[in-house]
Amino acid sequence: MKTGIIIQIIIAIFILSAWNLLHLVYQQQHNYYYRELSSVxxxxxxxxxxxxxxxxxxxxxxxxxxxxxxxxxxxxxxxxxxxxxxxxxxxxxxxxxxxxxxxxxxxxxxxxxxxxxxxxxxxxxxxxxxxxxxNDENWYSTQNKIEFLNKIYHAVNILAIVLCLLILILLRIHFESRRNEFWRIYKLSGGEMGLRRKQFITTSLILIILPFLIVFALFQTAYYLHYVRYFVDLRIWGIEFIVLIFTALISAVIQENKI
Amino acid sequence: MLEIENYSVTFKKEMFLSADNLALESGRKFNLLGRNGSGKSIFLKSIHGTFTAYKGSIKIKERTPLFYKKRKKTIFIESIPRILPEETVWRNITLPFHKITIRQKQKITDLCNNVGLSELIGLKAKLISFSAAKFIELIRAAVQLPHILLLDDMDTYFDEINLVKALDVCEYALNNGATIIATSTAKLENFDYYYRIVEKKMVKL
CATH class of the missing domain: 3.30.70 (Alpha-Beta Plaits)
Known part of the structure; x- marks a missing residue:
C-alpha cells in the first residue's frame, strides 16, 4: 500500500505541476497582449x-x-x-x-x-x-486574441479538472481494490471493522494535502527565486485543492461498500 | 452463554432445519453432527449473525448475535482457509491485532509450538499445508478470546492427531470462558455435548 500511496503522490504532483504551468503560460501570454495594447x-x-x-x-x-x-x-x-x-x-x-x-x-x-x-x-x-x-484595428484584433485565449484557457482547465479527477480516482480505486482481499480476510479473522475506513480517511488526507503542499511550495519558491515571473492566483490553488478533495470523496462513494 | 428458542429455517415454504430449546454454557464444547447439506453451516451462520432469515430467537449473553458479531466476539471458521497466502504464518496469526501484548505473543508462540507451526512461522502461508492453514485460523481465533468459536466441518480439515492438537488450542479459549461449537459429519472425540440433525431437526444425543 505504501508503494501505491507514493505512486499516487508522484502522479498527483506531476498533474498539478502541469496544470499550474498551464496557468503560468496563460498569464504570460495574456499579459503580453495587454502590455502590447497598453503601450499604444x-x-x-x-x-x-x-x-x-x-x-x-x-x-x-x-x-x-x-x-x-x-x-x-x-x-x-x-x-x-x-x-x-x-x-x-x-x-x-x-x-x-x-x-x-x-x-x-x-x-x-x-x-x-x-x-x-x-x-x-x-x-x-x-x-x-x-x-x-x-489604432482601433489593433485594439479589436488584440481583444479577439485575448478572448480566444480565454476560451482556450477555460476549456483546457475543464479538461485538466476532468483528467485530474479521472486519473487520480482510477489510481485510487486500483490500489484500494488490490487490498480488498486483505481487508476481507482481516474482517473474517476478527479484525476491527472500522480500521479500513480509518485507513481510507488517513490515506485520503495524505493524498490531498501532501501533493498540494509540495506543488504549492515548489511554485512559491520558483516565484520568489524569480524562476517564474507570475504568481498563480490563490483562487486557482483553491480550485486545485477542491478537485483533490473531490477525488477522495468520489473514490469513497465508489468504494463505499468495501470501506 | 447461548440460548436458542424455537429456531427454524424454511426454504420455499418447506421446513429446512429446526431446534426447540437449546442452552449452551460457556467453557464447553458442542459437536453438531449432520450429513452434507443438512443445515449445519446455516445454523453456525445464524449464531454468527451472518444469516438472519430464521424464525425464533438466538441470544448470546442476552443479546442478539449481530451485537457480538460487530464486536468480533463470535468468530466463525469456515471450511475454506481464510488466510493471506503472500504473508507469513506469523503475520496471518497476528492479522486482527492492532497491537500485540507480550502475553499474547507468548501465548501464540506456545500454541504454535504445540501444533507444530513454530518452524513454519517465517514462511509464506501459501507454502504451508491445508491443516497448517486451519491451525493458523484456529490460533488466531483462540487468542482473541471470543465468547463463541464456531468451527464448520471440523473433521474435513483435521485428522485424528491434528484434532487432538486443535482441541488443545481450543482449550485456551475454553479456559477463558468461550463456548466451542463444531460441526462435522462424523462424531468428534472429547466434546462435552453432541447434537445431531435428524429429519431436519436438531436432537441431543
Missing amino acids: PIIYFIPQRSTVDSLAEKLRKYPYLRRLETEVDSLINARLIEAYNLEYARDILKDFSLPNVIKMYVDAGKFLAPEKSELEEMLAEDYPEIIMNY
Whole structure:
C-alpha cells in the first residue's frame, strides 16, 4: 500500500505541476497582449487651447487611465522647429494654428469594449470638435486574441479538472481494490471493522494535502527565486485543492461498500 | 452463554432445519453432527449473525448475535482457509491485532509450538499445508478470546492427531470462558455435548 500511496503522490504532483504551468503560460501570454495594447496611446487632437485642461480633467477620472501627456500648440511648434531645423520659418509657423495634443495611455486590462464605447460617446457628446486617434484595428484584433485565449484557457482547465479527477480516482480505486482481499480476510479473522475506513480517511488526507503542499511550495519558491515571473492566483490553488478533495470523496462513494 | 428458542429455517415454504430449546454454557464444547447439506453451516451462520432469515430467537449473553458479531466476539471458521497466502504464518496469526501484548505473543508462540507451526512461522502461508492453514485460523481465533468459536466441518480439515492438537488450542479459549461449537459429519472425540440433525431437526444425543 505504501508503494501505491507514493505512486499516487508522484502522479498527483506531476498533474498539478502541469496544470499550474498551464496557468503560468496563460498569464504570460495574456499579459503580453495587454502590455502590447497598453503601450499604444489614444491621441486627442484638440483645436482649442482652452479645451485641453477640461478634457484632461475628465480623462483623469477614468480608472483605466495610466498616464496622460499634454502637448500644447506652442510646444509642438518649438519641437517642429528644433526637429526639422526650421528656425528660418519660425515666423511663418507662428501664423499657423497647430492643434493641441493629449496622449492617453490606458491599462488595457481595464479598457474593454464598454469602457471604449463610453469614452467615445463622451467625446462625441461633450467635445465633438476633438479628433480621437486610436489604432482601433489593433485594439479589436488584440481583444479577439485575448478572448480566444480565454476560451482556450477555460476549456483546457475543464479538461485538466476532468483528467485530474479521472486519473487520480482510477489510481485510487486500483490500489484500494488490490487490498480488498486483505481487508476481507482481516474482517473474517476478527479484525476491527472500522480500521479500513480509518485507513481510507488517513490515506485520503495524505493524498490531498501532501501533493498540494509540495506543488504549492515548489511554485512559491520558483516565484520568489524569480524562476517564474507570475504568481498563480490563490483562487486557482483553491480550485486545485477542491478537485483533490473531490477525488477522495468520489473514490469513497465508489468504494463505499468495501470501506 | 447461548440460548436458542424455537429456531427454524424454511426454504420455499418447506421446513429446512429446526431446534426447540437449546442452552449452551460457556467453557464447553458442542459437536453438531449432520450429513452434507443438512443445515449445519446455516445454523453456525445464524449464531454468527451472518444469516438472519430464521424464525425464533438466538441470544448470546442476552443479546442478539449481530451485537457480538460487530464486536468480533463470535468468530466463525469456515471450511475454506481464510488466510493471506503472500504473508507469513506469523503475520496471518497476528492479522486482527492492532497491537500485540507480550502475553499474547507468548501465548501464540506456545500454541504454535504445540501444533507444530513454530518452524513454519517465517514462511509464506501459501507454502504451508491445508491443516497448517486451519491451525493458523484456529490460533488466531483462540487468542482473541471470543465468547463463541464456531468451527464448520471440523473433521474435513483435521485428522485424528491434528484434532487432538486443535482441541488443545481450543482449550485456551475454553479456559477463558468461550463456548466451542463444531460441526462435522462424523462424531468428534472429547466434546462435552453432541447434537445431531435428524429429519431436519436438531436432537441431543
